[in-house]
Amino acid sequence: MLRSPGTPTFSEWSSPSSPVTASFFLFSVENTAAAAGKVTKSLLRQMGPYVFRERQEREVVEQDEEEEVAFTVTRTW
Numbered sequence: 001m002l003r004s005p006g007t008p009t010f011s012e013w014s015s016p017s018s019p020v021t022a023s024f025f026l027f028s029v030e031n032t033a034a035a036a037g038k039v040t041k042s043l044l045r046q047m048g049p050y051v052f053r054e055r056q057e058r059e060v061v062e063q064d065e066e067e068e069v070a071f072t073v074t075r076t077w
Contacts, residue, residue, distance in 0.1 A: 014059070024048060024049065026047045054077055058072070
């Protein structure tokens with residue numbers, strides 16, 4: 001229940017204090033010619049981890065009497 005602007009619940013919902021983080025690895029095929037010809041196993045080089053932090057800001061566009069909320073989300077990384 002969001003209730004109304006200015007309440008702690010509404011503030012945490014509209015601008016969460018805990019950011020979401022995503023961490024992942026990429027792999028590069030080092031011997032593409034041999035791997036394409038299936039002569040040998042692929043040689044993979046691991047790169048990473050690449051870590052991104054996402055912050056979200058929600059802005060209420062409309063709120064009716066039944067507490068249904070229409071909003072937009074701005075995400076930054």
